Amino acid sequence: MSKLNFERLLTKAVRIDWTTLADSQALSYEIHLNGQFYTKLNSDQTSCVIGDLIAGAQNNIAVYAQYLEGEKHLLPGSEESIWAFHTPDGLPVDICILTVLPEFECKKRPHMPSFKPYVLLIRRKDEVYEGHWALPGGFSKVDETLDEAAERELKEETGIEKDFTLNQLKTFYYKGRDPRGWIPSVAYFSLVRPEIFITVQDGRDVFKEIVFKELEANTDALEAKLFTIDEALKLELAFDHREVIKYATKRMKTELLSTTIARHFLNKKGFTLRELHRLLKDTVPEFQVDETNFSKKLLATKGREGILLVLNEKEQRYAGPKAQLYKFRQEGNEPILSIYNSF
Secondary structure, three states: OOOOOOEEEEOEEEEEHHHHOOOOOEEEEEEEEEEEEEEEEEEOOOOEEEEEOOEEEEEEEEEEEHHHHHHHHEEEOOOOEEEOOOOOOOOEEEEEEEEEEEEEEOOOOOOOOOEEEEEEEEOOOOOOOOOOOOOOOOOOOOOOOOOHHHHHHHHHHOOOOOOOOOOEEEEOOOOOOOOOOOEEEEEEHHHOOOHHHEEEEEOEEEEHHHHOOOOOOOOOEEEEEEEEEHHHHHHOOOOOOOHHHHHHHHHHHHHHOOOHHHHOOOOOOEEEEHHHHHHHHHHHHOOOOHHHHHHHHHHHHHHHHEEEEEEEEEEEEOOOOOOOEEEOOOOOOOOOOOOOOOO
């Protein structure tokens, strides 16, 4: 087992350190790269930068100690195989697509569903993190913008053609996030309506997860799948995608509480205030307003006038009396919230 310490500097360069393996009897050290002599160092030098790794291959590194009378021995534990990568031609993009789906309990009488946020992941077939689940994404091309790269990668790896807004979330750029070297990535985000994941087969709507596996052979994804946020964060995700999902989840909560985007996850014919309250409470655990106060504030607070349209209809969907139905008014009539009129 290798005890050689190494630090990746660039896609084709590393610094190796064998201080803990050094032999006080050695007169000098030889570094071998891929079975060939690379360089020779004095006995007081126990680290070395190797900048000639072969890109796209495993590189074998070994340290030999030289003694009196030309005797030379391999330092135990000093052998290491290191993958070297091609320098990327473009900046990477990662796409975090979230949605919210209702979950109904199997009971005799209909009960209000709970709402769970989901994230779209792909399983990689590239040699970097092969087989791991990850966010869709890849390197931008020299002739496209980052926005265009995000749209292209999303379609190639999931089959989804964008008809929603993709917004830049954040640039992730700290050391160690990518094993190929210091490579930043621009993350994109969108909280989309569930219909994005529906397709038509034999004249009926089918949840698109079924057809995600029918991806083009030339893509970097083996398959694509929706996971709940909790499920995704328990997976051994590629790169720093756990942190990207956490950051995107915060953005999702902000949008749910400060815009009318909840319209996409409620009954299109109309919803009750109980359903809207349940949606917010399930997806934003920090939202602690009780149902009674929620209804009073939403309907009576001056700053929220005109957000909801009262329908001339009541409906009994669950146990209890019929409840008034509402719709959000036209999209774009978003509330202007501040610390003085927010929940």
